[in-house]
Amino acid sequence: MTAYYREHQKLFVSVDCIIFGFEENKLKVLIGKRQMNPGRGEWSLYGGFVAADESIDEAANRVLFHLTGLRNLYMKQVGAFGSVDRDPGERVISVAYYALINVKDYDDKLRKEHGVQWVSINEIPPLYSDHNEMIMEALRLMRQKIKTEPISFRLLPSLFTLTQLQRLYEAVNGEEVDKRNFRKRIKDMDFIEKTELIDKSSSKRGAYLYRFNKKAYNESNNFKL
Amino acid sequence: MTAYYREHQKLFVSVDCIIFGFEENKLKVLIGKRQMNPGRGEWSLYGGFVAADESIDEAANRVLFHLTGLRNLYMKQVGAFGSVDRDPGERVISVAYYALINVKDYDDKLRKEHGVQWVSINEIPPLYSDHNEMIMEALRLMRQKIKTEPISFRLLPSLFTLTQLQRLYEAVNGEEVDKRNFRKRIKDMDFIEKTELIDKSSSKRGAYLYRFNKKAYNESNNFKL
DNA sequence: TCAAAAGTGTTAGATTTACACCCATGA
DNA sequence: TCATGGGTGTAAATCTAACACTTTTGA
Numbered sequence A, B: 001m002t003a004y005y006r007e008h009q010k011l012f013v014s015v016d017c018i019i020f021g022f023e024e025n026k027l028k029v030l031i032g033k034r035q036m037n038p039g040r041g042e043w044s045l046y047g048g049f050v051a052a053d054e055s056i057d058e059a060a061n062r063v064l065f066h067l068t069g070l071r072n073l074y075m076k077q078v079g080a081f082g083s084v085d086r087d088p089g090e091r092v093i094s095v096a097y098y099a100l101i102n103v104k105d106y107d108d109k110l111r112k113e114h115g116v117q118w119v120s121i122n123e124i125p126p127l128y129s130d131h132n133e134m135i136m137e138a139l140r141l142m143r144q145k146i147k148t149e150p151i152s153f154r155l156l157p158s159l160f161t162l163t164q165l166q167r168l169y170e171a172v173n174g175e176e177v178d179k180r181n182f183r184k185r186i187k188d189m190d191f192i193e194k195t196e197l198i199d200k201s202s203s204k205r206g207a208y209l210y211r212f213n214k215k216a217y218n219e220s221n222n223f224k225l
Numbered sequence C: 001t002c003a004a005a006a007g008t009g010t011t012a013g014a015t016t017t018a019c020a021c022c023c024a025t026g027a
Numbered sequence D: 001t002c003a004t005g006g007g008t009g010t011a012a013a014t015c016t017a018a019c020a021c022t023t024t025t026g027a
Helices: A056-068 A108-113 A131-148 A162-173 A179-188 A214-220 B056-068 B108-113 B131-148 B162-173 B179-188 B214-220
Strands: A010-023 A026-033 A046-049 A074-081 A092-100 A116-120 A192-199 A207-212 B010-023 B026-033 B046-049 B074-081 B092-100 B116-120 B192-199 B207-212
Touching: A010 A056, A010 A131, A026 A046, A026 A162, A046 A056, A056 A074, A056 A092, A074 A131, A074 B074, A092 A131, A092 B092, A131 A162, A162 A179, A162 A207, B010 B056, B010 B131, B026 B046, B026 B162, B046 B056, B056 B074, B056 B092, B074 B131, B092 B131, B131 B162, B162 B179, B162 B207
Parallel strands: A010 A092, B010 B092
Antiparallel strands: A010 A026, A010 A046, A010 B010, A026 A116, A074 A092, A192 A207, B010 B026, B010 B046, B026 B116, B074 B092, B192 B207
C-alpha cells in the first residue's frame, strides 16, 4: 500500500436489493423482517456486505441469487446511500440496486425460507434505516427506464396478454391508461409478437398471448411507451 | 461492534467529482494530471477519500469546496463505481458526483494552483481508471435533468442573454436548435425574466439580459425544454 | 341469456417542427 | 455602408387524448 492510502480509513460497504415483482395487478417489492441486530424484527430490504474480492455489481448479483435462486436478473444500480448514521450499528455505506423478476420464476418455498414477502409499493411499512428512500428512488428510476427500454417483459411470463401488459404499466405508473391507445402503441412495435395461443385464465372469451422478440427488438429498436 | 459486522471487511471509499462548466460555447469538465501514485501524471478527475465521520455527500462537498473555493454548488450523485481492480493501488469503491459551476465564479488562480483545467467534453483524453465512464454517465444524467429542471442557470452568470442560454443547451445536447422555437419556449416560462439591461459584449446591437427568478419558479413550476 | 373481459377506429386538440426576413449598431 | 448577431410569426405535420360499441363464451 502506498503512502497515499495509508492515512485514510476504510468503511463497510453493503448492497441492498429492491426486488420488483408484478402480482395481482400490483407492483410489489420483496421485504422481510430483519433477523439480526441492529434492527432485529424491523421490516427491511434484503442485502449483504461487499467483500474485498468482488465488485459491487457482483455482490448484488450474489445476494440476489442467494435470495431468489435466479441468475441473470435485470438489475440496475440505484445509487450509494451514505449518511454517517444511516446504520445504527456501524458506519456502513450501502449501494442500492433494483432488480426485476417474474414472480412465478421465484420458488415460493425458497421465498418463505428467507422470510421475505411481496408487498405492494402502495403499502410499504416503515422500513429499517433509509430503505424507504431507497425504494422510492428505485421506483423513480424504474419508471423512467420502463418508458424507453423493454424491461417490462422481465416482470411478466414469456407469454402474456395485452391486458396483463397494460395492467403492469398502470401499476408501475400508478395511473390508468386508455385501452385503445395502449394497444395502438403496442401494434407499432413489431417486436411484440402476437402468437396463436390463447389464454383463458382471466376471461371466458380468451385473449391472445404475445411474446417479446428480443432479436427483432435489437434490430428495429424503437421502444416507446 | 456486534458479531454481525465483525466477519466482514472494510473498503476504501472515495468520491470523484465531474465538474461541468460552460465556456466558449462548449460544455467542459475540470480534469488535471494526477500528482500522486498510483497513476501519477495521468489525466484524472478530482477526488478524495470519504472519512468515517462524514457522509458521502459531505465528502463530495468538501472536495468540491477544496478545489473551487465555492459552496452550495448544484451537485448530484452519479453512482458508485466498484470494480475490484478499478484502482490499481488498492481496493477502492468510488462514488461519482457531478457539479455545475459558473466558470466565472471560479478563481483562475486557485484553479491553476490545483493544476486542473477546463476540457471540452468532446475532447476528453483517456483518463485514469474508470473516470471516462464516470463522465459519460454524469453527462447522461445531466442531459436528462436539464430537460425538466432549471439547472442550466447554474452554468451561466446570473444575467445572461437568450443566445447564451441557447448555446448552452446546444453544447449540452450536442445538437443545434431552432432559434425561434427555442425563444418561444422561453417566453412560456415566466420565471425567466427579461431585464432592461443590455449586453453588448457579443454583438454591436446588444442583446437583452435575462435572469432566472427562483421564487417565481417555485410558485409556477412548469419547466420544460 | 347475461356478465365479463377482449378487441377494434376516428376525430379534435395540442404540440412540434420547419422556415426567412428586418433591426440596430460599431467599425 | 455593411457585416454581425438580435429579434420576431405562421402554417403544416405529427402526436396525443378522448371516446363507445361489438364479440365471444362459460356459467
